Amino acid sequence: MITGYFLRQGLNRWIIASLVVILAIGILVPAANLLLPAGHPLHVPSYIVALFGKYLCYALLALSLDLVWGYVGILSLGHGAFFALGGYAMGMYLMRQIGTRGVYGDPTLPDFMVFLNWKELPWFWSGFDQFWFAAIMVMLAPGLLAFVFGWFAFRSRVTGVYLSIITQAMTYALMLAFFRNDMGFGGNNGLTDFKDILGYSIQSDQTRAALFLSSAVALALGVLLVGALGASRYGKLMVAVRDAEDRTRFLGYRPEFVKLFAFTASAVMAGIAGALYVPQVGIINPGEFAPANSIEIVIWTAVGGRGTIIGPIIGAILVNAGKSAFTGLFPEYWLFALGALFIAVTLFLPKGIVGTAMHGWDALQRLRAARRHEEGRHDGPAASQPEAAE
Amino acid sequence: MSETALALAEPDEPDVMTGAEVAASGKPAGHREDTILYLDGVSVSFDGFKAINNLSFLLREGEMRAVIGPNGAGKTTMMDIITGKTRPDEGEVFFNGNVDLTRHDEPAIATMGIGRKFQKPTVFEGHTVDDNLALALSGVRSIFASLAHRRTIEEERRIVEILETTRLSHLRHTSAASLSHGQKQWLEIGMLLAQSPKVLLVDEPVAGMTDAETAETARLLRDIARSHSVVVVEHDMGFVRDLGVKVTCLHEGSVLSEGTIDHVSADPKVIEVYLGR
Numbered sequence: 001m002i003t004g005y006f007l008r009q010g011l012n013r014w015i016i017a018s019l020v021v022i023l024a025i026g027i028l029v030p031a032a033n034l035l036l037p038a039g040h041p042l043h044v045p046s047y048i049v050a051l052f053g054k055y056l057c058y059a060l061l062a063l064s065l066d067l068v069w070g071y072v073g074i075l076s077l078g079h080g081a082f083f084a085l086g087g088y089a090m091g092m093y094l095m096r097q098i099g100t101r102g103v104y105g106d107p108t109l110p111d112f113m114v115f116l117n118w119k120e121l122p123w124f125w126s127g128f129d130q131f132w133f134a135a136i137m138v139m140l141a142p143g144l145l146a147f148v149f150g151w152f153a154f155r156s157r158v159t160g161v162y163l164s165i166i167t168q169a170m171t172y173a174l175m176l177a178f179f180r181n182d183m184g185f186g187g188n189n190g191l192t193d194f195k196d197i198l199g200y201s202i203q204s205d206q207t208r209a210a211l212f213l214s215s216a217v218a219l220a221l222g223v224l225l226v227g228a229l230g231a232s233r234y235g236k237l238m239v240a241v242r243d244a245e246d247r248t249r250f251l252g253y254r255p256e257f258v259k260l261f262a263f264t265a266s267a268v269m270a271g272i273a274g275a276l277y278v279p280q281v282g283i284i285n286p287g288e289f290a291p292a293n294s295i296e297i298v299i300w301t302a303v304g305g306r307g308t309i310i311g312p313i314i315g316a317i318l319v320n321a322g323k324s325a326f327t328g329l330f331p332e333y334w335l336f337a338l339g340a341l342f343i344a345v346t347l348f349l350p351k352g353i354v355g356t357a358m359h360g361w362d363a364l365q366r367l368r369a370a371r372r373h374e375e376g377r378h379d380g381p382a383a384s385q386p387e388a389a390e
Numbered sequence: 391m392s393e394t395a396l397a398l399a400e401p402d403e404p405d406v407m408t409g410a411e412v413a414a415s416g417k418p419a420g421h422r423e424d425t426i427l428y429l430d431g432v433s434v435s436f437d438g439f440k441a442i443n444n445l446s447f448l449l450r451e452g453e454m455r456a457v458i459g460p461n462g463a464g465k466t467t468m469m470d471i472i473t474g475k476t477r478p479d480e481g482e483v484f485f486n487g488n489v490d491l492t493r494h495d496e497p498a499i500a501t502m503g504i505g506r507k508f509q510k511p512t513v514f515e516g517h518t519v520d521d522n523l524a525l526a527l528s529g530v531r532s533i534f535a536s537l538a539h540r541r542t543i544e545e546e547r548r549i550v551e552i553l554e555t556t557r558l559s560h561l562r563h564t565s566a567a568s569l570s571h572g573q574k575q576w577l578e579i580g581m582l583l584a585q586s587p588k589v590l591l592v593d594e595p596v597a598g599m600t601d602a603e604t605a606e607t608a609r610l611l612r613d614i615a616r617s618h619s620v621v622v623v624e625h626d627m628g629f630v631r632d633l634g635v636k637v638t639c640l641h642e643g644s645v646l647s648e649g650t651i652d653h654v655s656a657d658p659k660v661i662e663v664y665l666g667r
């Protein structure tokens with residue numbers, strides 16, 4: 001068991017280290033793509049930049065799930081919905097940048113609306129020609145959904161498996177809704193054929209480099225946020241709610257609000273991840289709402305180690321790199337491999353990769369402390385517990 | 391507060407009612423205004439089963455009361471009703487003489503000053519002893535305040551004080567999960583103190599403790615009772631005798647007998663349903 005004492009000391013160091021690594025990757029990878037000539041041994045090809053940019057978004061998504069699952073104990077099986085909503089908000093902005101370059105050449109209506117014989121833009125598409133408006137919507141749409149959903153679910157004290165099931169139902173319902181053409185989000189095909197973002201061609205290496213760097217910065221900010229929340233008194237409260245929700249109530253806390261705050265913040269993070277993902281993959285469609293996607297996020301987080309900060313990031317990157325490699329070799333067996341991985345981690349590494357490593361490190365520290373204690377016995381117990389107020 | 395505390399020091403209170411008197415009157419003795427807890431005519435049933443049946447119970451400010459009774463007598467359910475976990479079907483439940491507890495929920499009741507230790511010790515196992523106490527400390531309760539809160543010197547002082555009172559100082563930075571059963575009970579009592587409540591409801595504090603720990607706990611509770619009102623539920627008659635306070639025996643959801651320990655343990659009804667078994 002990791003004591004809070006070690007956690008506090010160890011965590012800050014880990015957070016700083018991971019921030020440095022993330023930002024270094026964010027700068028070095030695009031630089032190696034843009035600045036080094038194609039033949040250079042350290043040159044990073046463009047498709048790798050796109051691929052790893054996608055992984056960074058997945059990592060942010062896994063981190064957002066970790067905030068609710070790892071810290072507050074809410075197993076959301078619908079986090080893909082918040083990711084997809086952020087993605088759609090960004091997709092709507094990108095659609096409106098196409099302008100007359102669409103197949104039908106309509107200056108305001110996206111192609112699919114012309115195809116459906118719509119005469120004017122639905123009201124909920126207005127404003128999306130402005131980047132700032134879309135950027136707000138990227139956070140507001142998932143945040144609002146999470147707030148309203150959480151308000152009802154947490155206040156009626158829905159917990160555990162039941163909560164997981166209704167989050168899954170939520171993303172499934174949204175998938176069905178977005179599949180319908182008359183919802184006005186492009187139905188089956190979703191939103192695609194993007195041309196520009198902020199006036200820059202979405203295909204160019206420079207834009208891709210900027211998107212990669214933005215994803216790395218977003219991930220770093222996510223790490224900072226989760227780290228700061230985790231270290232605050234609110235962070236302790238989150239863990240308390242996770243471990244003994246009822247007890248917090250009898251101490252005078254309102255666990256439903258503790259959950260609501262984390263759930264909403266987490267949904268906003270997931271939305272931002274989705275918004276950065278869409279321009280890098282060039283499409284958003286209702287498939288992103290698929291329940292299986294949300295379950296995959298849970299697997300990444302479990303593999304890396306929930307309740308740790310870098311665990312979900314490592315899990316998301318490793319599993320997705322594995323997926324890319326595996327689907328290249330045996331495409332039809334990937335789901336079996338994923339299932340087997342999940343079972344193996346649950347059985348052999350219940351704390352995940354990072355959780356297990358931290359556990360080992362902590363045990364080592366305690367062993368050392370015990371040995372030191374043996375040697376300097378006469379110090380007395382008071383001397384071994386120096387700690388100032390927080 | 392000090393007068394009542396002094397009165398408590400007297401082992402044989404002159405105004406203790408006998409069980410027969412309580413049963414005969416059917417109404418709790420005394421005025422609601424003089425009480426810190428006042429339950430009258432309270433009933434609650436679960437799927438038709440009456441767990442609490444026309445229960446009347448009152449506690450004066452500064453008083454410590456021991457509650458005994460066979461399994462299923464409704465002792466824990468009574469605490470559930472006081473703390474807002476269970477709503478009574480009928481009856482009055484008042485705190486401080488004038489606050490109707492049936493209109494408030496658990497967090498509201500807790501912040502009013504009613505603290506509770508559970509029958510099964512529940513501490514936050516993912517946290518250290520120190521963090522458990524810090525979370526219990528009265529004060530910051532809103533989300534936004536807790537985001538920015540830094541521990542104050544006063545809070546630090548209170549934690550150190552509670553650690554000493556509960557003899558957990560040497561375990562301050564130990565994870566609560568690795569405490570012994572008895573230590574967890576003590577930590578939970580410490581968390582209760584940290585809340586600085588007016589009333590402490592303590593459900594089976596010595597279950598699973600060694601004799602030495604039990605004696606220590608009695609000492610601790612007597613100490614706490616000097617400045618708080620306390621209700622202690624316990625099966626351990628030796629421990630109850632050690633507390634040296636008025637005893638209420640519950641049976642099938644209502645008061646069977648009430649008075650001094652000698653009076654209650656000599657009551658034939660109590661012997662029949664509880665002690666004689």
Ligand SMILES: Nc1ncnc2c1ncn2[C@@H]1O[C@H](COP(=O)(O)OP(=O)(O)OP(=O)(O)O)[C@@H](O)[C@H]1O
Nearest residue numbers: 436437441459460461462463464465466467468509
């Ligand atoms: N939420 C509930 N739903 C259904 N029945 C309940 C509930 N709470 C308590 N009961 C029942 O009410 C009765 C009184 O239970 P309670 O826990 O108050 O007894 P107790 O006096 O604390 O007993 P013990 O000494 O075993 O702790 C029991 O029969 C119990 O099964």
Ligand SMILES: [Mg+2]
Nearest residue numbers: 465466467509
């Ligand atoms: Mg009980």
